[in-house]
Amino acid sequence: MISSKILSVGALLTSLMATSVGAHAAETCEKPSPAGIRRCTSKIGPPANIEMVTYFDRSHDTTDLEITFDLKGDTKVATGFVESAMIILLPDAGAATISSLFRKLAENAVKGENKFITQGRYQWASARIGNDRMLFRAVKDKTLQNGSGASVGMSASDVLRSKWGKPLSINKTVTASGSHEQWVYSGGYIYFDNGIVTAVETTKKVR
Numbered sequence: 001m002i003s004s005k006i007l008s009v010g011a012l013l014t015s016l017m018a019t020s021v022g023a024h025a026a027e028t029c030e031k032p033s034p035a036g037i038r039r040c041t042s043k044i045g046p047p048a049n050i051e052m053v054t055y056f057d058r059s060h061d062t063t064d065l066e067i068t069f070d071l072k073g074d075t076k077v078a079t080g081f082v083e084s085a086m087i088i089l090l091p092d093a094g095a096a097t098i099s100s101l102f103r104k105l106a107e108n109a110v111k112g113e114n115k116f117i118t119q120g121r122y123q124w125a126s127a128r129i130g131n132d133r134m135l136f137r138a139v140k141d142k143t144l145q146n147g148s149g150a151s152v153g154m155s156a157s158d159v160l161r162s163k164w165g166k167p168l169s170i171n172k173t174v175t176a177s178g179s180h181e182q183w184v185y186s187g188g189y190i191y192f193d194n195g196i197v198t199a200v201e202t203t204k205k206v207r
Contacts, residue, residue, distance in 0.1 A: 030177050035191060035199030037063065037152060050081055055153060055196070062089060064153030064196070065138045072132055082136050089138055090120040109134060150190055154197040159183070159190060 029040040036058040044050040055064040065085060069078035079102070086098045093101075101119050105126035108115050116123040122138040129135055139153040150159050160166060167183035167190070174180075178194040188202040 030193075032058070033180075033191065033193050033198040037193070037198040039193060039196075044081075050078055055198070057152075061140070062138075063140045065089070067136045068129060068133050070132060071134055078134075085136075085138070089122055093120065105136060106134075150197060150200050152197050152199065156192060156195055159197065164190065 027040055027042040029038055032038045037055055038057075040054045040056070042050075042052040042054075044052075049070040051068045053064075053066045054062060056062045067078075067082055067085060069075070069081070083098055083102055086093070086101060090098065090101075097119070101117065101124060104117060105124055108117075109126040109128050112128065114125060114127055116125050116139075118124075122140050125137045125139075127135045127137075139151070150162050150164050154162070164183075164185060164187075167185055169184045171182040171184065172179065179192075181192040183190040183192070188200065190197055191199040191201070
């Protein structure tokens with residue numbers, strides 16, 4: 001069994017793809033955020049044309065994974081790549097479960113239905129990006145679908161739609177590694193790196 005806690009999912013999949021199909025692959029990682037969340041990106045060239053963004057915590061547990069690929073490229077290779085990610089994040093799921101999850105996500109993307117599907121410790125979603133790209137996403141402990149809390153991996157627009165809503169103020173810092181923001185609420189703080197939540201600090205319950 002492959003464990004996502006040994007290496008980042010991105011590192012495992014990038015290595016797997018490079019050796020299995022001979023594609024050019026490279027992964028780059030940023031320095032961990034103050035909350036210990038690290039962001040890694042991978043780009044795999046022809047024939048796969050896959051891009052992947054992985055967020056993982058201090059224990060190397062994956063908190064957010066996004067995989068996009070070109071629908072005009074080798075979708076068979078991309079499909080195998082996404083299913084490999086599912087196998088790593090869902091080690092107790094059988095082949096039938098993985099196949100069913102992928103099929104449901106693909107159907108939702110075609111229909112334009114941005115629904116989250118709970119499987120294992122993750123919430124899974126998919127979407128079409130324009131006419132040429134497909135997105136698959138897995139987020140640990142996701143609460144986006146019921147509009148309640150905020151969690152690591154959310155975008156700024158996700159947080160604005162949650163019960164946290166609009167912040168009282170925003171503290172922003174721009175460094176060589178990108179944009180870092182602290183959203184201030186009466187009930188706590190939410191931290192963003194390059195537009196993605198990396199930590200949520202609660203001082204009292206957000207109603």
